[in-house]
Amino acid sequence: MAKGASLSGFPEWLPSQRVVEQTMIDTLRHVFELNGFVGIETRAVEPGSSLLKKGDTSKEIYLLSRLQEVGHEDGKPVEDRLGLHFDLTVPLSRYVLEHSGDLTFPFKRWQIQKVWRGERPQEGRFREFVQADIDVIGNGELPDHYEVELPLVMVSALEALRPYGCPKATVHANNRKLSEGFYRGLGLTDIEGVLREIDKLDKIGPDEVCKLLVSQCGASQAQATACLELAGLTADDGEELRDGFDRLCSSHGIEEDSQSYALARQGLDTLAMIVDEAARIRPGAVVADLKIARGLDYYTGSVYETFLEGAESLGSICSGGRYDNLASQGSRVYPGVGLSIGLSRLLSYMLSQAGAHASRVSPAAVLVAVWNEDDRSRSNHIADALRQRGIAADVAPTAAKIGKQIKYADHLGIPYVWFPAQPGDEADGDQVKNIVTGSQEPAQVVSWTPDSLFSQQSVQSLSDAD
Amino acid sequence: MAKGASLSGFPEWLPSQRVVEQTMIDTLRHVFELNGFVGIETRAVEPGSSLLKKGDTSKEIYLLSRLQEVGHEDGKPVEDRLGLHFDLTVPLSRYVLEHSGDLTFPFKRWQIQKVWRGERPQEGRFREFVQADIDVIGNGELPDHYEVELPLVMVSALEALRPYGCPKATVHANNRKLSEGFYRGLGLTDIEGVLREIDKLDKIGPDEVCKLLVSQCGASQAQATACLELAGLTADDGEELRDGFDRLCSSHGIEEDSQSYALARQGLDTLAMIVDEAARIRPGAVVADLKIARGLDYYTGSVYETFLEGAESLGSICSGGRYDNLASQGSRVYPGVGLSIGLSRLLSYMLSQAGAHASRVSPAAVLVAVWNEDDRSRSNHIADALRQRGIAADVAPTAAKIGKQIKYADHLGIPYVWFPAQPGDEADGDQVKNIVTGSQEPAQVVSWTPDSLFSQQSVQSLSDAD
Structure with missing residues (x-):
């Protein structure tokens, strides 16, 4: 066989690097299991119809053809073909529906597997990588205490990686309802549009975001400024969060008896509960950070991003949120809360920046x-x-x-x-x-x-x- | 999301079944590492050009297209597209060539990963499944003691699964040179053809194989009978093997000073060494069984199949052999010996026949x-x-x-x-x-x-x- 050229976007590790990856996987699994999460593995493929409808990443699917079908592929609609999963959430929602009769709810599961994104090759983007996910799925309803417990499990999992060089992790939480209520209270209607622009804050800065809010989302200058003020709000505890939020509302004329405020208040209460309960269990692990928006449209409540101290340029290495509508069957809904670590990207950082290395290549003593x-x-x-x-x-x-x-x-x-x-x-x-x-x-x-x-x-x- | 129909050939396990799979994987890995094997993981994809040239299974590739490419797929030759690997041997040979400067040879590696075969769906055939492989790859040369050590590692790995209900495993070994030398000594020339028909013995029986040898491989009735006599030879030790083989040669007029006999003798000596050394270390673990042929054409010496006591109908659950020509770079060759457990098939058996089950679904105590x-x-x-x-x-x-x-x-x-x-x-x-x-x-x-x-x-x- 000829020497194979390495493929851009498909990382592959030398044995000593693989020891680091395997140890990280073992460590995460250990923490997930200590917390009572059940491990599953789903098949790598899903029907195109499932993959196409979820979120941004649906543009980046790899579709499959059997060798025998080559040349006849065009006749088959993409929806009817098989594709590789691009995350572990779409497969989870399908797995839960398929096996609902055999699962105990709330279903707490961990899953560490490869996912694939059929992107154009570009610097620093993986087309094959490992994700480490935890989710809890309710049958019909799901108590909101999971919205603080799941980020805390992720923080303790990342904490367990610190002996290998992983910096201190902090979860930044927000709530979609809080943002939506506030934006509506301002008189804005293109909520998804505003969230999408706010999500760009760390990348392009407030001035550019302000311009986009005006040009893309129909915001006035005053409305755009108010959105940025909300995004600037952070808090370590519930009281500080409530005070800051209520001050903003009153300065922008959002009445406490309005529908918009009532919606925002739901999100505010949950977020305040999250930071307060997290502070009791693991002080400093979770902060309220109202600029967190998340690109995916399936989140309906809490949203999370996780940053590493001194490695902020890496961006969020563990993200997620609450989704009430990802899976449903007839009138039955299965709401969930979940977070996902981008393990391959974290591993790259650990190897190249944090100096993680194997004590030896061989397991033999x-x-x-x-x-x-x-x-x-x-x-x-x-x-x-x-x-x-x-x-x-x-x-x-x-x-x-x-x-x-x-x-x-x-x-x-x-x-x-x-x-x-x-x-x-x-x-x-x-x-x-x-x-x-x-x-x-x-x-x-x-x-x-x-x-x-x-x-x-x-x-x-x-x-x-x- | 609508309820997804389960996909034929893509097995997925319930949480309690996954506990059994995960435990089997952990156990195999433990035994492999106890024996000094180094773990690697390769990317799931290889260029079509690599996948197409190896063995029978190359007809069963899944090729990938990025969603953006759909509709323009026909223009691209299959060789230039990416496909999912159908085994872990092709990726290993590519990995070894790509990283030869960073590896220590002989390179002993274990690898447990999913593989995919783009077969037509049919009862009992998996299109996605897990393989557990060990191989040792030499740089230029590879001592033949690995041809007894690797099957013994696999036997001890399978032995470690016995508490979960896995029956006693026995490796049946043969040697391609022995078979080829004997066939040539009989005057046959279509060696691959004869091996292919002999490989069907367990499925269709000696009478049908005999007919095929005559009709497909140009054998006379006497030559076909001689091939079946060779296939009938089994032995627990080297002396019994040599005696049986030499008796067959003399009864079919194969001279001890012939080229054919010299070739057969190379294989015979290795096979005798294997059964004798195996008997010293782990009596009963390896027998010489001269009907073992193996479908894949890349084996050049020892070939192995492994059967479970009382589960012979399952066929071989762990197969492999020595391949001297799988990987090469210029004048440099990388000979190897390896075996592969079909883990998903074994797991199916363990769950359905051997009664393997998890003590509980949740890891929580x-x-x-x-x-x-x-x-x-x-x-x-x-x-x-x-x-x-x-x-x-x-x-x-x-x-x-x-x-x-x-x-x-x-x-x-x-x-x-x-x-x-x-x-x-x-x-x-x-x-x-x-x-x-x-x-x-x-x-x-x-x-x-x-x-x-x-x-x-x-x-x-x-x-x-x-």
């Missing part, structure tokens, strides 16, 4: 040397006996000079080399050498254990180096 | 009850304190009647329900109830631990039930 090929069987037996005791062991590939065997261990980061007694000198017993520290000692397969510092492959951050 | 919504914070604190101590905990979704909260725990299989002290009666302390045994006792978050029988979600086999 020890390499058993081979004096000569006729004697390989004995080395195999030693390795097998160590494995029986849970110690990961490799055996030298060839009975090369011992220096070469040690070099093989060194390349893979295997810390110990085991020397079976020389053939003929079995009475002398085996020896094991720590090739990092240089110390060598007699060892027996039934009792030897690696020093705890060297026993397991692990992931370290830059600050652990040296 | 305990559900913390909520007396009333105003008091939810206290329940959250209890759950959090338990999680800090590594005990997976969930909190009741609503402050419903306690009977309903217990029912929620019961549906998810959560064995314990934690009752915070009633508001106002905090001095009485908390209580925890095992809803399986019915016992209830006072408990403190700082010290309580679940009974070991109930502490972890686990997988059991039929015989563990009740």
Whole structure:
């Protein structure tokens, strides 16, 4: 096979980098399971009809054709073809409907899988990447306490990545109802349009957003300024949030007995509950930040974005919200709250900026040397006996000079080399050498254990180096 | 979203079934890592040009188109399009060439990932499924001891699945050179054809194969009979194998000083080494079985199939072999030996026949009850304190009647329900109830631990039930 060129947008990691990714996945899963989330995996494909109707990303689908169908593809409507999923939310809503009779609600699930986006290749955009999602789905109704619990689970999951170099994470929360009520109170009607422009604040700044609100959303200068004032509001606790919001309303003439205020108030109450309850459980983890808008149109209440301290340019690495209408069947609705970590992008950052690295490439703690090929069987037996005791062991590939065997261990980061007694000198017993520290000692397969510092492959951050 | 119909060939598991799949994956990975294999993950797509040239399965590719390209697909040659990988061997060979400078050889890797086959839908065939592969790739050369070590790693991996109901596995090994040498010694020239027909033995029986050898491969009746005699040879040790083979050669006039015999002899020596060494390390794990042919044309030496005791109708659940020519770059070749478990098919069997089942749906060991919504914070604190101590905990979704909260725990299989002290009666302390045994006792978050029988979600086999 010819050398394959690497494909833009399809990241692939070297073994030592993959150790970091695998450890991150294991860690997230552990936290999700500690919190009682149930793991599922959905098929990679969905019908085009499901993929096309959801959100911005529906423009970026990869469609499939069987090789036998090539040349006859044009006849088939996109809706009837299969496509790769572009997120884990569309598959979840389909899974819940398909299996509703077999699930216990509220259904709390975690899911870590690849997703695909058929974008034009461009710098820094992945076309295949891993997402790590948690969602809770109610049958008919869903209590709003999940709107604070889910972001807190994500914060503790990200917290568990800090030993590998992940910076402190803070969830920035807003509420769609709050924004919508305020905009309507101002007299604006193109709510989705305003949200879309406000979502650009971090990218293009307030002056440009102001211009767009006027030119695209029919806002007056005063209305646009009011929208930006709302977007400027942040708060660590409910009281501060209520005070700030009510001050804005009164200064822009939004009456407390108006329909618009009533709508905004629903969102305000939920958001105040979220920041207050979060502060009780994990102070500093969640702040109210009224510029958070989120591009996807399926959110109906809380929306979240998550930023890493000192890595704000990375943008949000974990986003989500509440969606009351994503899944329904007849008159039955399945409201949900969920967040999704963009794992591949976070991994890229961890590898390139945070200095996350594997303590070694190989999972083996020890390499058993081979004096000569006729004697390989004995080395195999030693390795097998160590494995029986849970110690990961490799055996030298060839009975090369011992220096070469040690070099093989060194390349893979295997810390110990085991020397079976020389053939003929079995009475002398085996020896094991720590090739990092240089110390060598007699060892027996039934009792030897690696020093705890060297026993397991692990992931370290830059600050652990040296 | 409308209810999605489940898609034929794209299996998806309920949460309790997924626990079995995840546990199998974790177990296999553990054994692979104990043996010093390094984990990698490759992208899901490869260029059509790579996918088209390898083996039988190349007829079953799924090709991708970006939504924007729909309608312009016909202009692009299949070779230049992207397709989903149909196995993990083609991606591995590409990965090795692409990253050869960054890998340590021999490169021992494990890889557990989904693969896709764009087949016509039919009963019992998966179009998306999980494979669990191990391979070792040499740079230039690869010692033949790996041809016994890799099947033994797979046997110990399958052995580790036995507590979940997986039957005893036996690897059946043959060698392409042995078969080819024998066929050539008989005067046959269409070696691939003969292997292809012999591969059908278990499906259509010796009489039909005999007819096909005559009609399709230009064999005389005597040659066809000789091929079937060879296919009938099995042996547990090298001496028995050599004796049986040499008897067949002399009875069919294949001279020991012929070129054909010399070729067969290479294969015979390797196969004899494999069964003898395997018998020393793990008696009964590997037998020589000269009917094993394997459909794929890239094998050049050893070939393996693996059968489960009492589940022979399932066919081989773990197959592979040695391939000397899969990857090359200029004059440099990368020979390999590998085996692949068809994990989804094995999982189907484990669920439907072997009675593998999860001890519970939820990973949580305990559900913390909520007396009333105003008091939810206290329940959250209890759950959090338990999680800090590594005990997976969930909190009741609503402050419903306690009977309903217990029912929620019961549906998810959560064995314990934690009752915070009633508001106002905090001095009485908390209580925890095992809803399986019915016992209830006072408990403190700082010290309580679940009974070991109930502490972890686990997988059991039929015989563990009740």
